[in-house]
Amino acid sequence: MQRRVIFDNKALPYLLLAPQVAVTLIFFIWPAAQAVWQSVHLQDAFGLRSQFVWFENFEAVLADPNYLDTVRVTAVFSLSVTALSMGVALLLAVLADSRIRGAGAYKTLLIWPYALAPAVAAVLWMFIFNPEIGLLGRALNDLGYAWDYRLNGEQALTMVILAASWKQVSYNFIFFLAGLQAIPRSVLEAASIDGASAVRRFWTITFPLLSPTTFFLLVVDVVYAFFETFGTIHALTHGGPGKSTETLIYRVYQDGVINNDLGGSSAQSVILMVIVIALTAIQFRFVERKVHYS
Template identity: 55%
Template sequence: MERRTIFAGWKLPMLLVAPQLVLTFVFFYWPALVAAYESLTRTDAFGIHVTFVGLANFRSLFADPLYRAAILRTVGFCAAVTALALGLGMVLAVAADRELRGRDLYRVLMIWPYAVAPAVSAVLWILLLNPQIGFVGRFLVTHGIRWDYALNGNQAMLMVVLASAWKQVSYNFIFVLAGLQSIPKAVIEAARMDGARGWYRFRTVVLPLLSPTLFFLIVVDLVYAAFDTFGTIWAMTEGGPAQATQTLVVKVYNDGVVNLDLGSSSAQSVVLMVGVVALTALQFRFLGRRSGA
């Protein structure tokens, strides 16, 4: 979509776009090149000799069962967080779309958790689920359930999924509600007149009209779960017990910052960047098609 009316001159616009371009090159492209370079080299234990090793870092990365496990774990974690956040967000949005008394208050109550920091949601969920001090965790323990996420990997995973999804529900709520409200009332009326009601009307009329919003939310939720949850996971489990909650980003941090294995950590960064760019391209293709239609 190109404008017809524009301003003349090329020096001013180049000056205007310069700050963003400079920041983009310094903080995106330069680091990306550094990562690409380091992913192809290996530094000896004393940090003196750097040797070019080709794709060896990538080969050993993908041969590493721990890394493959981390990939699978991340996929499962992202899918669980997305399903929970989107599902709950949809249920709440459908309820809030009705003409209810106190509707505005309900909306505020659903929207504010958008402001909660991932690391803060971790603290809140520790207070709920910790087996010694947690409100729910202690209840479970005193009722004979062996609940201890510091020892049990599955329980730890459940806990980071809950805390991560909890924070993301409101984002999904906002978008699904906006999507529902953009459906023309006439369409719903027509479906009602044709005798489509309840769940059937929702499935055959509302859901197809919502599907672009839902696709968008799935991509956003997956990206959120993959990257923004570092604070949640690190504060609750630091990726443990025994890597049970170590997602790919946690592993990048752990290998790079804690264990100082730069070659492997950079190779992991490169893999993640390629993954994110692919997701972006997928979404852009889809969004492009939609705005073109």
């Protein structure tokens, strides 16, 4: 936790910490506290007075059937994105890790989508699946399948799930590959001398040894799906049609910025904070355990 040898300047450490602490206080702690404060207050129409209302904002949010719809959409969206992007990434990583020719080239060709903004990934998918100008969007319609994600809610949700997963595969791929390369070859060689087939080796040795990486990515991907995909959804569907692609974070934006409902939006922010803190806490509990047992 601490080095044995240190410098003994008195004021310098505070000076060094000052910028970080200032930014954290002004732009992290204070706004988060504001969100909590606003979430238990109700402002009048002119924003002049506010009244302490206990958990009324939360009750209102949670009683709203629209909000529960949003929760459902978020759940479907997050689980799909996480499962899809992790599954594809694991498959590709296992193949690229096996000693095949050109593994380095495959690696380079698979990691660069990490650089794309979620919104840009969405735009690329739009060029392909737009029912009027997109190559595959038109092809679907020509084949007699009525494809228009701008009108059909389920198609819209499928579209944002695909675009969001597509972008996240490379991130998961990098971590799975690093995790696979950290597994000692000798363990796998021992298993193969014991007569385990490749498939069996994967499920009984590789996959369990990979579980810290898998768990880490699970949390990261859920957080990604919750927050960073705002750009994907904003660029592709604006949460529509109807509210079929409105996730929790999109709704915070919608209520707070577009509809200017501060109390409700703050209550939603606080709910999101609780979710993130819970996810982070779970992750740290797990990381701690891993450290203890390894």
